[in-house]
Amino acid sequence: MQSALINGKKLCCSMLLKNCFRPLSAASGKLTNVEINDKTGVAVLTMNRLPVNGLNLDLLRDLLQSIQEIEKNKCRGLILTSASNTIFSAGLDITEMYKPDQERLKQFWNALQDVWLALYGSAVPTAAAINGHSPAGGCLLASSCEYRVMLPKYTIGLNETQLGIVAPKWFMSTFRNVLPRRIAEQALVQGKMFTSDEALKVGLVDELVASKEEALIKCEKFFASFSKTDPIARYLTKKQLRYNDMKELQDEKVQDVENFVSFVNQPTVQKSLGFYLESLKKKAK
Numbered sequence: 500m501q502s503a504l505i506n507g508k509k510l511c512c513s514m515l516l517k518n519c520f521r522p523l524s525a526a527s528g529k530l531t532n533v534e535i536n537d538k539t540g541v542a543v544l545t546m547n548r549l550p551v552n553g554l555n556l557d558l559l560r561d562l563l564q565s566i567q568e569i570e571k572n573k574c575r576g577l578i579l580t581s582a583s584n585t586i587f588s589a590g591l592d593i594t595e596m597y598k599p600d601q602e603r604l605k606q607f608w609n610a611l612q613d614v615w616l617a618l619y620g621s622a623v624p625t626a627a628a629i630n631g632h633s634p635a636g637g638c639l640l641a642s643s644c645e646y647r648v649m650l651p652k653y654t655i656g657l658n659e660t661q662l663g664i665v666a667p668k669w670f671m672s673t674f675r676n677v678l679p680r681r682i683a684e685q686a687l688v689q690g691k692m693f694t695s696d697e698a699l700k701v702g703l704v705d706e707l708v709a710s711k712e713e714a715l716i717k718c719e720k721f722f723a724s725f726s727k728t729d730p731i732a733r734y735l736t737k738k739q740l741r742y743n744d745m746k747e748l749q750d751e752k753v754q755d756v757e758n759f760v761s762f763v764n765q766p767t768v769q770k771s772l773g774f775y776l777e778s779l780k781k782k783a784k
């Protein structure tokens with residue numbers, strides 16, 4: 500009965516996908532794609548830097564532009580997802596941090612700050628359809644949204660300590676906004692990657708579903724739950740709750756870039772990043 504119901508909705512969704520989605524052309528950069536469902540007003544923002552949606556400067560710039568366009572268009576919701584079938588996002592593109600060009604390194608971190616401020620503070624309701632692995636920066640993006648739906652058998656978490664790096668304060672605040680403090684602290688110090696089941700159990704994600712289509716439907720349902728809520732009151736409430744986290748970064752944006760640059764340039768950190776990149780490449784062979 501339940502699967503018949505789900506199938507019914509699936510059919511509905513694929514019909515919607517065919518008939519109601521129009522691209523938001525101004526927001527569709529090379530590495531992201533935005534489609535708006537004309538019936539519901541919900542925008543699907545898809546990261547499309549395959550194979551792993553590594554967050555490099557270009558993807559971050561496209562993401563920011565897309566989020567801003569979705570806000571400008573007063574969409575009813577923003578669903579963040581991936582064009583890959585197995586990876587939501589591999590997090591920050593480590594090649595941006597390894598033996599970096601110093602000017603680009605600053606721009607890179609600045610772009611990440613801006614994407615986080617735009618997504619975490621978005622006036623439009625946000626949800627992530629996590630259709631693949633979501634380590635570190637990928638987890639940051641998903642956790643910045645208000646609701647998360649994940650597919651089974653993937654992993655999600657802030658694994659920075661396992662890489663020999665320290666997650667910045669605002670990564671940690673984002674995590675703490677979702678998880679109970681003690682669980683967040685344990686996971687952060689361990690650099691724990693949660694399986695989909697574990698993530699559901701601790702509340703890092705809100706629902707598990709079998710397919711991306713179902714994930715999109717669940718995210719739409721989350722937005723529909725605001726149908727009787729005043730949108731301005733909704734946004735002001737969210738803004739108040741997230742105000743301190745955002746203000747902390749806004750006040751320290753320049754210092755935060757400097758901290759990042761100085762941290763990344765440390766020989767020990769460069770060594771860790773080099774080894775890690777090498778291990779990823781060896782794994783791929």
Ligand SMILES: CC/C=C\C/C=C\C/C=C\C/C=C/C(=O)SCCNC(=O)CCNC(=O)[C@H](O)C(C)(C)COP(=O)(O)OP(=O)(O)OC[C@H]1O[C@@H](n2cnc3c(N)ncnc32)[C@H](O)[C@@H]1OP(=O)(O)O
Nearest residue numbers: 589590591592593632634635636665758759762779780783
């Ligand atoms: C005091 C503090 C002050 C300031 C703070 C300072 C610093 C802190 C800075 C930042 C915080 C860091 C945040 C991050 O996001 S770091 C990135 C973390 N990401 C990961 O650990 C994920 C690594 N990748 C994987 O685990 C797997 O690739 C993945 C599960 C995502 C996919 O596996 P799959 O088997 O499908 O693909 P692969 O064969 O592994 O990869 C394909 C291809 O892509 C390359 N790759 C993968 N991930 C990355 C990445 N994050 N960056 C760059 N490149 C990546 C991989 O090497 C393969 O490349 P190739 O061999 O050339 O095909």
